[in-house]
Amino acid sequence: MNDLPRPRTRRKDTRPAELLAAALDCFVEKGFAATRMEDIARRAGVAKGTFYLYFPSKDAVFEALVRETLLPRIATLEQSATMAGLGAEAKLRAILAMLGQVLADPKLVAIPKLVLAEAGNFPDMARFYRQEVIARGQALLNGLFREGVEKGEFRPLPDLDIMTRLFMGPVVLTALWQTTFAPVEQTPMPIDRVLSTHADLFLTAIKAPTGTGGAP
């Protein structure tokens, strides 16, 4: 059909990103295993062989995808946690708001899901994700909870790790929902309301009793 041999455009520098984007699209649609190299190539508008000029194997594409896409995101999150103005509560709410934005972007949510789905076949990547993404997120949140407790914002919290997990639970559930059922759903999940309700409930439960104010 496409008789014209396609201009064979030369753009060594932008190619990797284009290819990763195409790969992500495919992985999101069909999963890693069901995606053929040719799918990715075609979607990127190049020939099959071109892919191998930039990535040595199908696995490598996946790893690059995780590395390139997740790391910057985490860094952003860490920075924003530091800069935030005042209380731990405010910071937690800010983080939840940010996560809400991530959750709204199907492509971004897709990557963690891919990692989960393929963890068994890519143990190295699971480890990488565990250490570079989850561990850093945990440290960030643990720190905020500790800060809140120390400043008297929160009541004493016996196990920070558990708090972190409970805090992230609804985020994870929402992420999964978005990637799995949202396409088939008629009424979309109101991400922001879920997360803000979560913040309200969760903070209510851990906040130090306010003006418990015994009078003299």
Added chain:
Amino acid sequence: MNDLPRPRTRRKDTRPAELLAAALDCFVEKGFAATRMEDIARRAGVAKGTFYLYFPSKDAVFEALVRETLLPRIATLEQSATMAGLGAEAKLRAILAMLGQVLADPKLVAIPKLVLAEAGNFPDMARFYRQEVIARGQALLNGLFREGVEKGEFRPLPDLDIMTRLFMGPVVLTALWQTTFAPVEQTPMPIDRVLSTHADLFLTAIKAPTGTGGAP
């Protein structure tokens, strides 16, 4: 040749279950795509061809697996919710305890994860899971929350669906953790403590204020 005379037990009736069990084992270990029919057959102790006497295709095995394994579990959960003695709180705690037991069994948690991972390739199954598992679970929990509110146990809850999601968040997170990182982890997650802390926090936040004022 046939050293062990392998009684070739005519157990046409138990076969499907055995095959499904073998399939589950394989899927859990290597994922759906990476599991070969031969793996399943060998694990079940039958020949490759035998499989096709009971299931028409690899996909069919997967679907049967989900159907057969999840439905009974849900039924159990629904029943237990009905029978439970008294308050909504008690029922919610009981459900959480049950889920804790499910979470402790790697095989059981594996199935939802498989569904998630393969939802893209098996839209029918995703729909099935959405309707038969999730929807029913949602209805169950929504009912309990409504009951709690009506009986005055809980304070007014504007959006029951959201409550249900927040309630399930930590359960989902734990499930994912168990199937994905637990194998690589040195210190296991204390499922029960996570869930009981969750119950405490969550219920604290939604319970109706107790000593409401009391007049002298």
Added chain:
Amino acid sequence: MNDLPRPRTRRKDTRPAELLAAALDCFVEKGFAATRMEDIARRAGVAKGTFYLYFPSKDAVFEALVRETLLPRIATLEQSATMAGLGAEAKLRAILAMLGQVLADPKLVAIPKLVLAEAGNFPDMARFYRQEVIARGQALLNGLFREGVEKGEFRPLPDLDIMTRLFMGPVVLTALWQTTFAPVEQTPMPIDRVLSTHADLFLTAIKAPTGTGGAP
């Protein structure tokens, strides 16, 4: 064309030999690298996949070919050398005659040539050939030369290894000729005459002077 789906004959035991024969044919015709698995399969009258039921890889076919075909031949040679009746000369002539028969069979000569051609890409096989074929041949011939010297048949021979090489030289040349140029040649090389002339010349040169001295 072949609409009838071919009876899918079952013959697990004869297959490997058939496949090796087909592979040898192909390798002889086109060399190892230029032979496609499909060529071999088609020539053996099976489907491509069937090959992998019996050999794990293309390389493995080659190795099996060398092992299966050469070893028995060497064993035969060794035995015949032992049994031979009397003098070293007679045994050497007998060996040459045997080799002449091998040389007349294009398939048999083809294997050593393949080994030579692919030695660079299959160092293991080169080593195997060096040790199992050449070393054993050398030992055999060295022994015969030593025997001849000790019995007074031959004059003292300072370096047996060199004798062995000189003895084998014309055999090797002939082998190469057969596999390389014979197909393109109009007048075939008279193998037997070459070898018998070789025997005459070579033995003339190493035989102990007969009428040793004797004074009148």
Added chain:
Amino acid sequence: MNDLPRPRTRRKDTRPAELLAAALDCFVEKGFAATRMEDIARRAGVAKGTFYLYFPSKDAVFEALVRETLLPRIATLEQSATMAGLGAEAKLRAILAMLGQVLADPKLVAIPKLVLAEAGNFPDMARFYRQEVIARGQALLNGLFREGVEKGEFRPLPDLDIMTRLFMGPVVLTALWQTTFAPVEQTPMPIDRVLSTHADLFLTAIKAPTGTGGAP
């Protein structure tokens, strides 16, 4: 980027030779099939595309290699045979000495071996080699044997072609050894001793009986 300004020496004339040299290196190391155009190009210090400015295809490189490298060598040999001073024996020994030098150079021996290995895939080249190299060598040697017989140096030799082959046998064997097993061998073959012993034996066998002449 282009750190070394690589003078881009306009040496259009020396290029082909350089490329052939690089190609030979590669072919020797890995064989024809396993050598990639990129290997050759890199070794020659040029870009892949540059190769195609000088040779139309990979096959062409091979053919050029054989043509360019072998022909001069043969010419040298022919000349030296003519010029040599006196007897046929001396000339034969001289030729053997020359061949010994060729045999000591791995690169030179590699070419005939490549021809042998690829004869099946390059019938034209095989024919070329047969006619331009082998036939001329045969003619040369046949001539020397005839000369020796006519001059009474050698005893009558019924079939000169066969003599030539027997004469070349050990040379061929040595060549093969050098290219195939020498790299893996601990004790190298003493080429010169093999060839000089060969000369001694062979000439002993064909020389006319010397002054057998008992006087009356």
Added chain:
DNA sequence: GATGAATGAGCATTCATTCAT
């Protein structure tokens, strides 16, 4: 001339599925 990014036909290998026994 020289480059090297791009191409796509080609090949080894895998695996779900079939069917003669």
Added chain:
DNA sequence: CATGAATGAATGCTCATTCAT
């Protein structure tokens, strides 16, 4: 019923060759 040898479409990857720069 059960088997497992046979099948062949499908897929990841390679590499000779082209051509815009």
